[in-house]
Amino acid sequence: MYYWFMLALAVVAEVVSTVGMKYAATSSPIFGYLVMALMISFSFYAFSRAVVHIPLAVSYAIWEGLGLFLIGIAGVVLFGEYLSLGEMFAIALMLVGLLLVTFDKGKKADADEAFPVVQANKHKPAQVARMQVKPAHRSTLGEVAL
Amino acid sequence: MIVPVSLLIGSVSLDLLACYCVKRSKGFQKVIWGLAGLLAIISAFVLLSFVVRDIPLGIAYSVWGGMGVLGTVLLDRMLFNSRLGRQGMIGVACIVAGIVAMQL
Numbered sequence: 744m745y746y747w748f749m750l751a752l753a754v755v756a757e758v759v760s761t762v763g764m765k766y767a768a769t770s771s772p773i774f775g776y777l778v779m780a781l782m783i784s785f786s787f788y789a790f791s792r793a794v795v796h797i798p799l800a801v802s803y804a805i806w807e808g809l810g811l812f813l814i815g816i817a818g819v820v821l822f823g824e825y826l827s828l829g830e831m832f833a834i835a836l837m838l839v840g841l842l843l844v845t846f847d848k849g850k851k852a853d854a855d856e857a858f859p860v861v862q863a864n865k866h867k868p869a870q871v872a873r874m875q876v877k878p879a880h881r882s883t884l885g886e887v888a889l
Numbered sequence: 890m891i892v893p894v895s896l897l898i899g900s901v902s903l904d905l906l907a908c909y910c911v912k913r914s915k916g917f918q919k920v921i922w923g924l925a926g927l928l929a930i931i932s933a934f935v936l937l938s939f940v941v942r943d944i945p946l947g948i949a950y951s952v953w954g955g956m957g958v959l960g961t962v963l964l965d966r967m968l969f970n971s972r973l974g975r976q977g978m979i980g981v982a983c984i985v986a987g988i989v990a991m992q993l
Contacts, residue, residue: 764938765946779938780931787907787930791917811954815947824945830991834947837955837987843980844958847973 750793750802756786757810762817769822804845808838893940897949900940901956903933905964952991955984 760782767775793802815834818824826834910926917923941949962981965971973981 760934761946761950764934765941768938768942776935776938779934783930783934784927787911787927788917791911807954811947811951814950818946822946824947826945826947830945830948833987833990834951835987836990837951837984840980840983840985840987841954841958843983844962844973844977845980847977847980 746793746796749789750797750805753786753789753793753806754809754813756782756789757806758813758817760786761810761814762821765818765822800846804842807841807845811838811841893944893949896936896940897953897956900933900936901953901960903929903936904953904957905960907933908961948991952988955988959984 760779763775763778763782765775767773767779790802790806793806811834815826815831819826907926907929910922910929913919914922914926937949937953940953959981962973962977
């Protein structure tokens with residue numbers, strides 16, 4: 744439960760920092776950049792804590808996917824941005840691509856970790872089942888991709 | 890258009906550098922690498938903040954995220970020789986298609 748809480752915090756911190764970034768660019772640089780730097784550092788840290796027990800593919804997909812979705816909404820609601828139907832479609836397409844790539848790698852990246860299986864069983868049984876098939880573990884950059 | 894795109898590419902490069910540093914830090918056990926990673930990700934966001942000056946936040950962030958994933962795939966292939974399966978390749982195609990669709 745603690746690790747899922749950390750993941751939720753990481754998502755919230757990411758969204759706040761991106762909103763701070765836009766705020767820094769449009770109105771108040773110092774305050775905006777301060778919030779941005781603080782929040783992205785915290786988000787990074789919380790995410791690195793979360794992946795200790797939640798499989799990386801799952802946590803990355805939630806972190807980046809949910810972040811992307813919420814940030815898109817934040818831009819429209821808080822800053823009055825306009826997204827055309829085509830742009831929304833393009834964002835959705837990238838989101839789908841991101842999920843596909845993430846879960847493709849996750850099979851290899853988390854293969855030899857024993858304990859996330861217990862955690863993941865409750866949430867993503869299908870994913871875990873495939874993870875077990877491919878035991879070859881190779882350390883890659885994708886494991887910590889942001 | 891040239892300026893935001895080059896800023897975006899610079900920002901993605903810093904993001905990849907940050908990933909590498911955090912990986913080396915092993916969950917912030919090696920503090921120096923962790924701090925280097927934080928510095929890199931903050932610089933990446935500073936560059937990104939110049940991009941969002943004239944591009945909507947949702948668009949800039951999604952393109953940034955998509956390019957980050959593409960860069961990771963590319964680096965993994967070059968540095969660690971890890972290849973994607975068919976599902977991952979479809980995902981890469983989706984991301985590229987999304988970035989291209991954004992330009993139309």
